[in-house]
Amino acid sequence: MAPRIQSRSVSTLLPYLTSSSTSKSSSIPSLCSSSQSSRQFSVSAAQQTKLRRQMFEWLATQGSGLKHHVPGETNYLKWADGTQNNRPFPNNPNFVSESILSEELRNEVYVRVIEKKKSPRAVSVELGIDMNRIAAVVRLVELERRQREKGKSLALPYARAVHEMVPTTPLAPAGERQTYHEPINDLPVHPATGAQIFYPVPESRSFTRVDAGRVFSGAPALEKDVSDKITHPSDLAENLIQRPGAIEWVGKGDNARQVLQPADVRIPHPQLVQLARDRAAHPEERRTVAYRHAERLERQEKAEKQRLQRSQQRRAMNEETVKPQGSRFSFRIKDAVVTKESVGKDGRAPWAPGRRYGVPTNDRKRGTVKIPTRVEI
Amino acid sequence: MRNRASNSLSKGKIRQSWSKYNLYNLQRFRSPATANRTFFQQKWTAKALSRAYHGEQVREGQWKRMFSKRIRSVVPMDTTDLAADDGSQVSAGRGSGLQKQGDKGRPSRIIPYTQMAFAPLERRLDVAIFRALFASSTRQARQFVIHGAVTVNGQKMRHPSYLLNPGDLFQVDPDRVMFATGAPKTKFERREGRQLKQKDGESEEAEGEAAEAKPKEDTEKKPEAEKEDSRDTLKALMAQAKTIMSTDKDVLPAKRKQELRGFQKAVRRVLSRSETSTVLTDNLESQFSELTLLLNAKRAEKKPQKQTKEKPGKEKSETAAVAEETEAASDKLSEAFQAAAEGEEVDASELTDEEFEVLKRALTQMRDNPIDHSKPYATPWRPRDYMSAFAFIPRYLEVNQNICAAVYLRHPVARPGSAEVPTPFGESISTPAYGWYLKRRW
Numbered sequence: 001m002a003p004r005i006q007s008r009s010v011s012t013l014l015p016y017l018t019s020s021s022t023s024k025s026s027s028i029p030s031l032c033s034s035s036q037s038s039r040q041f042s043v044s045a046a047q048q049t050k051l052r053r054q055m056f057e058w059l060a061t062q063g064s065g066l067k068h069h070v071p072g073e074t075n076y077l078k079w080a081d082g083t084q085n086n087r088p089f090p091n092n093p094n095f096v097s098e099s100i101l102s103e104e105l106r107n108e109v110y111v112r113v114i115e116k117k118k119s120p121r122a123v124s125v126e127l128g129i130d131m132n133r134i135a136a137v138v139r140l141v142e143l144e145r146r147q148r149e150k151g152k153s154l155a156l157p158y159a160r161a162v163h164e165m166v167p168t169t170p171l172a173p174a175g176e177r178q179t180y181h182e183p184i185n186d187l188p189v190h191p192a193t194g195a196q197i198f199y200p201v202p203e204s205r206s207f208t209r210v211d212a213g214r215v216f217s218g219a220p221a222l223e224k225d226v227s228d229k230i231t232h233p234s235d236l237a238e239n240l241i242q243r244p245g246a247i248e249w250v251g252k253g254d255n256a257r258q259v260l261q262p263a264d265v266r267i268p269h270p271q272l273v274q275l276a277r278d279r280a281a282h283p284e285e286r287r288t289v290a291y292r293h294a295e296r297l298e299r300q301e302k303a304e305k306q307r308l309q310r311s312q313q314r315r316a317m318n319e320e321t322v323k324p325q326g327s328r329f330s331f332r333i334k335d336a337v338v339t340k341e342s343v344g345k346d347g348r349a350p351w352a353p354g355r356r357y358g359v360p361t362n363d364r365k366r367g368t369v370k371i372p373t374r375v376e377i
Numbered sequence: 378m379r380n381r382a383s384n385s386l387s388k389g390k391i392r393q394s395w396s397k398y399n400l401y402n403l404q405r406f407r408s409p410a411t412a413n414r415t416f417f418q419q420k421w422t423a424k425a426l427s428r429a430y431h432g433e434q435v436r437e438g439q440w441k442r443m444f445s446k447r448i449r450s451v452v453p454m455d456t457t458d459l460a461a462d463d464g465s466q467v468s469a470g471r472g473s474g475l476q477k478q479g480d481k482g483r484p485s486r487i488i489p490y491t492q493m494a495f496a497p498l499e500r501r502l503d504v505a506i507f508r509a510l511f512a513s514s515t516r517q518a519r520q521f522v523i524h525g526a527v528t529v530n531g532q533k534m535r536h537p538s539y540l541l542n543p544g545d546l547f548q549v550d551p552d553r554v555m556f557a558t559g560a561p562k563t564k565f566e567r568r569e570g571r572q573l574k575q576k577d578g579e580s581e582e583a584e585g586e587a588a589e590a591k592p593k594e595d596t597e598k599k600p601e602a603e604k605e606d607s608r609d610t611l612k613a614l615m616a617q618a619k620t621i622m623s624t625d626k627d628v629l630p631a632k633r634k635q636e637l638r639g640f641q642k643a644v645r646r647v648l649s650r651s652e653t654s655t656v657l658t659d660n661l662e663s664q665f666s667e668l669t670l671l672l673n674a675k676r677a678e679k680k681p682q683k684q685t686k687e688k689p690g691k692e693k694s695e696t697a698a699v700a701e702e703t704e705a706a707s708d709k710l711s712e713a714f715q716a717a718a719e720g721e722e723v724d725a726s727e728l729t730d731e732e733f734e735v736l737k738r739a740l741t742q743m744r745d746n747p748i749d750h751s752k753p754y755a756t757p758w759r760p761r762d763y764m765s766a767f768a769f770i771p772r773y774l775e776v777n778q779n780i781c782a783a784v785y786l787r788h789p790v791a792r793p794g795s796a797e798v799p800t801p802f803g804e805s806i807s808t809p810a811y812g813w814y815l816k817r818r819w
Contacts, residue, residue, distance in 0.1 A: 055386060058401060059397060063404070066400065067762045077403060077404055089802075090403075091406060092801055092802060095797075097768075097769035098772050130786070132786045135544075136544075136546075139546060140777035143546075143777070143780060144780045144782075152780075156779060157757070157758040157759075158760075158778060162768065186452070186790075187451060187452050201468070203470065207468040208463045210463075234459070234460070262464070272456040277460040371536040371538060374545075375529045375530040377546075
């Protein structure tokens with residue numbers, strides 16, 4: 001809601017008054033005084049409620065500092081104890097205004113990934129930025145460069161102002177260690193771990209993270225000779241990175257699920273655990289440790305690239321698209337499979353392909369969502 | 378949809394908006410008392426309060442369908458901890474580890490799960506635009522989407538309720554963003570805009586006038602296009618600084634006023650000298666790039682000095698000290714400006730960092746924040762009042778402000794000690810509100 005405009009000030013803006021005056025600000029006051037007499041319907045000045053008065057009082061006194069920002073500092077509401085910190089909501093101590101990437105750091109990410117051809121995984125560890133964010137930054141900087149080339153309008157003063165108001169993570173000067181932007185090894189909490197399970201284990205047996213994962217997913221305990229081979233849960237990581245399909249399954253039908261893997265496998269950077277183990281085991285042989293780490297990283301990236309290629313190939317094999325000349329549409333042709341699962345018991349299941357008499361198509365049905373659920377790039 | 382979301386003072390509801398009314402409501406908000414109230418009443422109030430903020434533009438039934446009791450959370454893992462232990466230590470002995478009474482390890486912080494009750498709403502396109510600081514309220518963001526100013530992955534998206542998927546890139550028209558986040562025009566600026574429009578209309582009618590008016594505008598808009606006389610450029614700079622000073626006397630913060638004044642002085646000096654001396658041959662664009670290069674070189678040169686120098690400069694806010702400084706500064710500044718404009722080497726050692734900063738800022742502003750009355754916001758652009766109190770960008774978005782584009786990285790998560798969903802309410806409100814929406818209410 002805009003502050004109430006007194007009728008006096010409105011009259012100066014009335015078109016028939018301003019059009020007669022040729023943009024001279026000096027002529028306005030005289031017009032003002034003449035228009036005052038023409039107020040027919042209101043006798044008293046517009047009322048201000050108590051709350052309104054209090055608000056403007058607060059804005060003029062305690063809230064006056066919030067009107068403009070000081071570059072490089074956050075400017076949030078004060079807490080009850082009179083302190084100002086990086087928590088914008090005085091009632092919510094759990095929400096923190098976290099720092100954003102500075103312009104230089106963003107460009108550095110782009111340079112390292114695109115120009116120096118480093119892998120996003122390696123850059124993520126170097127700069128302490130999440131891998132998803134690395135990918136996003138590269139996309140955004142690429143887009144920005146394209147728009148600059150085209151000469152499209154940019155919001156540069158706006159960008160500068162936002163970077164002044166919000167905490168930023170600066171790029172460390174050359175030769176200094178970069179401060180981490182965010183934790184990079186976040187372990188998502190698996191819903192299966194929400195249950196409290198009473199699981200008796202003999203005191204003599206060592207019960208590791210691998211065993212705990214099996215218990216949570218309801219899998220039988222590992223055979224002794226298998227479990228003896230695993231000296232540390234991170235041993236599994238190497239194998240699973242190469243072959244992610246090797247994860248064991250339990251349950252049948254709809255209830256089938258993969259066995260919950262230990263945290264060493266599920267974090268985004270499992271290679272760092274192995275590096276830390278190597279470092280602890282061989283504190284003297286720095287070079288060997290670094291060499292082994294580089295080798296492992298290479299193997300990991302190679303496996304990831306291969307997997308991506310294979311899945312793309314498979315998709316291309318399965319789905320052949322046909323685009324008739326001059327058509328807006330391209331048709332995806334798949335081999336029809338007529339089974340109970342694909343077309344239902346009587347062959348008329350709602351998910352079965354083809355038209356069925358009396359059944360409206362999905363975009364005409366009531367209650368189905370018509371707005372798109374995704375946008376392909 | 379009719380907008381029922383007013384920022385009334387009597388109700389005191391908090392909205393997703395940057396209005397000063399909202400700021401005042403936010404400031405005076407206290408959690409409602411629970412004494413003498415039934416549990417149902419407490420939940421009802423909590424629900425009503427939090428729904429006024431979270432998705433008030435979403436119908437209740439729609440939100441109920443979106444609600445999910447499962448809340449995403451993550452735990453940051455330390456790789457050295459993982460490497461040191463295979464987990465058997467914490468389950469040793471009788472199942473709870475062999476720790477002694479004394480050492481408790483690291484203090485574990487609680488994950489504030491219920492603060493994430495409204496996390497599904499953060500996926501909505503209109504809310505995400507507001508969170509990325511592209512609009513001053515969710516209602517405005519919604520309008521931008523409906524009016525076709527927003528694209529998702531390069532395609533125009535007209536549904537504010539589109540649920541973003543991880544990896545989606547959305548982009549808002551930069552002009553709209555500048556309008557939403559910039560200060561509004563004063564009535565004088567509005568009149569100037571009107572007159573500009575009128576002039577444009579007239580010039581379109583009469584061909585002869587157009588020939589006169591258009592080149593003028595062109596030089597204003599993109600000075601790099603034409604080679605200009607040195608004095609013209611400088612005069613334009615001067616005029617701009619003057620107009621900024623005169624029109625926004627009460628609006629500008631003190632620090633910027635000082636800078637502008639210093640700059641004005643510098644320009645005046647150069648003007649008086651350059652009457653006889655050489656002419657600026659280079660265009661403004663190359664001057665600017667040269668200056669920035671120089672600045673960067675200088676930054677690297679004397680980094681340790683810079684920090685010590687800047688601090689006393691900030692503290693000295695007294696007018697006398699500043700006047701003295703600017704007097705001395707503007708002298709060297711004008712020389713440097715002239716040198717840079719002529720395309721010569723500038724003696725970097727003479728100028729302090731602050732002077733460079735002033736010079737750079739003035740040139741930058743001249744280039745990418747020009748006075749243009751045809752825009753719907755006050756020019757030169759400045760952030761609207763009270764914007765800084767609401768300025769934060771949650772981690773699940775990666776924003777590029779230059780092109781007004783952002784990527785929705787992932788769904789918001791809770792982690793020990795913090796929740797990513799921005800909500801003005803504490804757990805005393807979010808917990809009963811979460812309870813309200815559970816299928817089996819408690």
